[in-house]
Amino acid sequence: MTMLQLVTSQAVIGSIEPANPRSIEICLVVSAVLFAIGLVGFLTRRNIIIMFLCTELMFQASALAMISFGRMHLDISGQVFVIFILTIAAAEAALALGLVVLLHRRRETLNADAWTELGEC
């Protein structure tokens, strides 16, 4: 930590711009609202594809929160984690859509209620 103390005593403060606290707050509130909307959508919609889309909306909200917190603390790791969120979202989309196509071939419907009993059919 000696380097930090040394620089603290000598550095020109303000060369790195701190985040505008109001804009961080706005972004965090928006991400919270988006997450809640995605949750409600996941619970109410009965179309399988739209249910998956709502999970993507929740991914989006958490990515926004991560970027905001990263900006607040001036840390780059928030953005790195968003890359991993994108990876997971892409993997999930590929698998989920493969499953949906398979299910649609069997029952000709996207209704999630058609699949309430899992079993051999």
Next chain:
Amino acid sequence: MNPVLLYAACLAGAIGLGLLLNPGNRPLRLAGLVIGLGGIAWLLGQALQRSAEMAELPLLEVIFGLIAIAAAARMVTHSRPVFSALYFILVVLASASMFLLLSAEFMAFALIIVYAGAILITYLFVLMLAQQSPSAGASGTEYDTVPREPFMAVLIGFIMLSVLAETLLGPGGVIEHRPANTELIRAELDQWRDLERMPKLLLEKVQEAEPTAREVVTSDTGQSIYFHNGSATIDIVMEDDSIRPLKLDQSMLPGNTQRVGMALVADFPVSLELAGVILLMAMFGAVVLARKQIELGEDDARAAAGLSRIAMDEHEPEIGAGP
């Protein structure tokens, strides 16, 4: 701030969304729109008021946030799936612009390319592949128009939003925090250290400022930048082998993309590898899921073993009937 008011705003938003979930009832939906927008606007206003010092009003953030929320609400309530997907693209675009405003340029464009460009197009393809018969009519199918358990879902959403809003905006909330001077300095130090870990870039930037520089003096521990009199300084070797110090300018700091790449490779290498493995496994999984069993001759093997055929194109087995 009074938490009851906070909950009331969340409740207004939840009621608005709940009313919007009634397809085909125009006055009810209009009322839901007004109530929900009122609640959300109050929440955003509270977020703006919390900062005591008069920081600059983030008008663009508010606008893009409202676009994102409105598009998300419409996506959840629209009765036609293709339109839902299109509204989700609008959400992605709005939040990408918020990423830009939060100075995360690389992630903003990666989001547009990967999400709006790749993932959403796949969703649209599958939606059109699984298109309902045209007899379903303009208002969509029954299961797309009638929501499942709207009251309970909205209640759960209200609880979720209240908890989040309380955590963010309530007394002692997480964004009470202001970056202290030490944090700003640590951030700047981090950026200089990132530049130090990219010696080629450092030399390029130095040669832009000082064309006769040959190389940068690096210590045994890999340190080349040191701090002197409040500014970052390096020692450079000139062409005539003389060594002189050079003050580094703020504009030489690495950009967002360079820093993200450096952090990925240097700080999170194992996670990067794991992400690659996850993508590979997802690809295998998708291939296995989408393959047609009939092409592999599995049905003949099953018939020989006395089991029922599983090919989907021909005899669909009766639902519920065992083998």
